[in-house]
Amino acid sequence: MILRSDYRASDFLLDRIELHVSVEALTTVEAWLHLRRRPGADPAASLVLDGRGIELLSIELDGTPIAPSGYRIEPEQLVVPAVPDAFVLRTLTRNDPEKNTVLEGWYRSGPMLCTQCEAQGFSRITYALDRPDVLSRFRVRLEAETARYPVLLANGNCVESGDAGPGRHYAVWEDPHPKPCYLFAMVAGDLACVEGRHRTPSGRDVALRFYVDRGNENRVAHAMESLRKAMQWDESVYGLEYDLDIYMVVAARDFNMGAMENKGLNLFNARFVLASPQTATDVDYDGVESVIAHEYFHNWTGNRVTCRDWFQLSLKEGLTVYRDQCFSADLGSRDVTRIEHVRTLRALQFPEDAGPTAHPVRPDAYAEVNNLYTATVYEKGAEILRMLASVIGEETFVAGIGHYLKQHDGTAATVEDLLASLEAVSGQKLDGFRRWYSQSGTPSVEITDEYDAAEGRYTLRLRQHTAPTHDQAQKTVLPIPLRFSLRDDDGQLLQLSPQPPLMPRADLILLEAAEAELRFDNIESRPTPAFLHGFSAPVKLQYAYTPDALSALVLNEEDGFLRWEASQRLMFDALFETMNGEPGEHSRMLLHTLQVLAANPPADKALLAELLRLPAESELAAQIEPLDPHAVTRARDGLRHAIAQALTGPLSVWAAWMPTDLSPENRARRSLSNLALWYLGHLNSARIRKLALERAHSPNMSLAIGGLAALRDSDSAEREEAMDAFHLRFRDEPLVLDKWFAMEAASARPAGLERVTALLTHPDFKPNPNRTRAVLGTFMRENLRSFHAPDGGGYRLLATELAKIDAGNPQLAARLVEGLLGWRRLVPALGEHMRAALEQLAQAGPSRDVAEKIGKALE
Numbered sequence: 019m020i021l022r023s024d025y026r027a028s029d030f031l032l033d034r035i036e037l038h039v040s041v042e043a044l045t046t047v048e049a050w051l052h053l054r055r056r057p058g059a060d061p062a063a064s065l066v067l068d069g070r071g072i073e074l075l076s077i078e079l080d081g082t083p084i085a086p087s088g089y090r091i092e093p094e095q096l097v098v099p100a101v102p103d104a105f106v107l108r109t110l111t112r113n114d115p116e117k118n119t120v121l122e123g124w125y126r127s128g129p130m131l132c133t134q135c136e137a138q139g140f141s142r143i144t145y146a147l148d149r150p151d152v153l154s155r156f157r158v159r160l161e162a163e164t165a166r167y168p169v170l171l172a173n174g175n176c177v178e179s180g181d182a183g184p185g186r187h188y189a190v191w192e193d194p195h196p197k198p199c200y201l202f203a204m205v206a207g208d209l210a211c212v213e214g215r216h217r218t219p220s221g222r223d224v225a226l227r228f229y230v231d232r233g234n235e236n237r238v239a240h241a242m243e244s245l246r247k248a249m250q251w252d253e254s255v256y257g258l259e260y261d262l263d264i265y266m267v268v269a270a271r272d273f274n275m276g277a278m279e280n281k282g283l284n285l286f287n288a289r290f291v292l293a294s295p296q297t298a299t300d301v302d303y304d305g306v307e308s309v310i311a312h313e314y315f316h317n318w319t320g321n322r323v324t325c326r327d328w329f330q331l332s333l334k335e336g337l338t339v340y341r342d343q344c345f346s347a348d349l350g351s352r353d354v355t356r357i358e359h360v361r362t363l364r365a366l367q368f369p370e371d372a373g374p375t376a377h378p379v380r381p382d383a384y385a386e387v388n389n390l391y392t393a394t395v396y397e398k399g400a401e402i403l404r405m406l407a408s409v410i411g412e413e414t415f416v417a418g419i420g421h422y423l424k425q426h427d428g429t430a431a432t433v434e435d436l437l438a439s440l441e442a443v444s445g446q447k448l449d450g451f452r453r454w455y456s457q458s459g460t461p462s463v464e465i466t467d468e469y470d471a472a473e474g475r476y477t478l479r480l481r482q483h484t485a486p487t488h489d490q491a492q493k494t495v496l497p498i499p500l501r502f503s504l505r506d507d508d509g510q511l512l513q514l515s516p517q518p519p520l521m522p523r524a525d526l527i528l529l530e531a532a533e534a535e536l537r538f539d540n541i542e543s544r545p546t547p548a549f550l551h552g553f554s555a556p557v558k559l560q561y562a563y564t565p566d567a568l569s570a571l572v573l574n575e576e577d578g579f580l581r582w583e584a585s586q587r588l589m590f591d592a593l594f595e596t597m598n599g600e601p602g603e604h605s606r607m608l609l610h611t612l613q614v615l616a617a618n619p620p621a622d623k624a625l626l627a628e629l630l631r632l633p634a635e636s637e638l639a640a641q642i643e644p645l646d647p648h649a650v651t652r653a654r655d656g657l658r659h660a661i662a663q664a665l666t667g668p669l670s671v672w673a674a675w676m677p678t679d680l681s682p683e684n685r686a687r688r689s690l691s692n693l694a695l696w697y698l699g700h701l702n703s704a705r706i707r708k709l710a711l712e713r714a715h716s717p718n719m720s721l722a723i724g725g726l727a728a729l730r731d732s733d734s735a736e737r738e739e740a741m742d743a744f745h746l747r748f749r750d751e752p753l754v755l756d757k758w759f760a761m762e763a764a765s766a767r768p769a770g771l772e773r774v775t776a777l778l779t780h781p782d783f784k785p786n787p788n789r790t791r792a793v794l795g796t797f798m799r800e801n802l803r804s805f806h807a808p809d810g811g812g813y814r815l816l817a818t819e820l821a822k823i824d825a826g827n828p829q830l831a832a833r834l835v836e837g838l839l840g841w842r843r844l845v846p847a848l849g850e851h852m853r854a855a856l857e858q859l860a861q862a863g864p865s866r867d868v869a870e871k872i873g874k875a876l877e
């Protein structure tokens with residue numbers, strides 16, 4: 019276990035790294051490390067370098083070979099006991115990118131070789147101080163066969179290039195900005211380049227270069243446009259400009275994560291770069307926009323100021339997610355963007371916080387560093403900053419970030435440094451928020467109210483509570499900013515006066531104690547309250563809204579998030595009702611509300627779609643405990659059917675829309691239209707199946723997927739025809755074929771396990787991270803029926819596959835094993851099967867990545 023409390027500064031600093039990399043059958047790396055003892059460090063300390071999976075061919079200190087007795091090679095380290103205070107260490111090592119299946123370090127992806135160094139992949143390339151608080155200037159000479167690898171890239175600027183003997187060439191790249199080695203990148207490949215330009219306000223002309231597989235040049239426009247928008251947004255909102263002359267993005271077919279912010283040379287999972295209306299859905303377009311922005315925003319929050327150690331990961335990730343969320347909200351529909359982010363938070367982060375891998379946003383310990391890249395560090399980390407911004411004000415927050423970047427530019431910082439800047443600029447003490455970083459678990463806030471008609475007094479009583487989590491038994495109180503409003507009988511907002519400190523603003527309660535009471539006088543009739551506008555805090559709110567109040571919120575509230583929240587509650591209530599018996603009052607209220615909504619729809623059709631959308635199976639599974647997946651899917655299907663029947667008229671009108679252009683208005687219409695068709699799909703009418711089949715043939719990918727989704731669970735000739743045609747049409751388009759595999763893996767038709775097994779042996783199943791996630795990830799998350807097969811077959815299938823995947827790519831396996839960790843939340847009959855599957859996997863000799871998670875789940 020690596021502990022946060024064990025942090026020690028490095029004994030050595032590494033001011034400069036020069037690399038000569040030569041790609042042949044193997045790759046040889048000649049490295050010159052300009053090392054010096056850190057002032058104040060132990061004068062007798064040995065030099066300890068990190069290195070994994072590389073072969074040392076020679077080693078010299080200041081030009082003289084070190085005798086074999088002068089150093090030691092350990093499994094993941096190279097130790098040189100006696101070194102002077104300043105010296106150049108030269109090593110020559112060799113590695114094999116073709117055999118690198120972990121996709122960390124230097125590896126092959128299609129027509130290129132590329133790197134992934136975060137968190138500790140650099141030490142798979144050469145011996146180094148592989149830690150984020152050691153910053154170095156890099157110069158790289160990359161040499162390879164000209165015909166096979168015409169493109170040679172690394173960070174910074176290309177300062178030299180030319181021939182290197184028969185059939186070979188080289189390029190030298192120099193990065194003027196010191197950086198930790200996790201931000202190092204290089205690429206050698208046969209790739210097409212699409213170039214654009216951006217001019218910064220201070221007049222720097224930046225070349226924007228996207229490198230993609232040949233043939234994909236016409237799918238870069240959206241990513242290019244997103245990058246320009248992100249640059250402009252950071253310039254205008256944060257006053258931050260790009261600081262190099264070239265910004266490169268390389269799209270890789272095989273990538274463990276979404277993307278990587280290497281300085282000046284981002285590496286991306288191709289699915290977050292490539293988009294065309296024929297191959298990408300509207301959701302994919304949004305994904306490209308936000309990931310492009312996320313990696314760009316890292317240039318300041320992550321690269322110019324980086325993290326002292328990996329426990330501080332949220333310092334860059336939480337902050338950059340918050341920034342990309344704000345960017346998406348500014349560009350698109352604010353309400354719908356927020357709804358999507360909250361959906362993700364609840365589906366991924368809340369269960370994490372309640373399960374065996376619960377950890378604080380700034381964790382205290384880890385076994386495997388890659389297991390720190392969690393929804394808690396990313397999404398909950400962003401929520402903390404959102405709360406801070408709402409408490410100190412958004413402008414003050416932006417100024418505080420400016421202060422932090424200025425103070426710590428070119429260094430490795432801590433969460434504490436960021437908070438200190440926010441305190442300095444706002445003049446407010448933010449101690450309570452420090453606890454949000456160190457305490458795990460999702461707080462609940464219970465609110466009750468009382469109206470005294472005789473006194474004209476309305477009282478709110480608030481109570482917060484965080485249940486013990488797997489990692490932490492003791493919990494303390496946290497500052498919780500709750501936006502709220504009160505309305506009178508006519509639906510008019512009551513004008514309230516602040517009551518600091520509990521109510522610092524007319525629309526905000528800042529709950530800092532375990533309990534609090536807030537009184538309002540001169541209130542003429544019982545007001546209707548609403549809480550948590552825009553989801554102002556990542557908490558579980560408990561307030562006994564009546565069905566009528568929820569309905570009124572759905573229909574009349576201004577805050578789009580609250581409208582959605584209310585419709586979700588009506589849907590959950592209706593689901594619980596049917597799970598425990600017959601549709602009753604809640605179901606009637608839901609259907610009535612949706613009918614009224616359909617008759618008076620909001621102008622924003624994308625919002626309307628969200629208000630009408632049933633929670634996904636994965637969202638339900640995450641929020642219902644104990645979980646009987648089969649009861650949940652039955653109830654959800656019942657509700658889908660009831661809504662389809664109750665709203666057939668308006669749904670049929672919407673379902674007929676098939677706009678194909680990419681304007682925001684038409685994107686919103688597609689979202690509504692696909693949803694309408696999906697509902698109607700449950701009515702099993704030939705007319706709807708025909709409509710869906712027609713849509714599945716659409717040249718617009720959003721519509722085509724909408725058509726398939728409506729047919730997905732039906733055992734019909736139309737479904738068969740639509741799926742076959744889609745498969746045929748996109749056989750040679752890996753990213754689109756992933757959608758076909760995912761659709762099959764999610765289908766609730768009978769014999770699900772057999773079908774998923776068949777997918778895994780399908781001739782087109784060429785496993786890579788995206789394809790594997792498309793099948794197994796979709797199966798475990800979105801196919802409750804088959805994954806939770808009563809005999810445990812779904813769990814065993816996943817465990818068996820994971821053991822194989824883990825042998826080659828532990829990071830990928832460790833993501834997917836999350837599907838098996840929540841056995842305690844399941845009804846016992848299923849939970850036992852899931853636990854048995856975990857034990858099966860534990861016995862297979864799992865990687866450190868997988869073992870750490872299984873260990874916690876079985877504890």
Ligand code: ARG
Pocket residue numbers: 136137275277278279312313335388391
């Ligand atoms: N820094 C990247 C991002 O969020 C993620 C890299 C994750 N790498 C890993 N090995 N877990 O933008």
Ligand code: ZN
Pocket residue numbers: 312316334335338
């Ligand atoms: Zn990031």
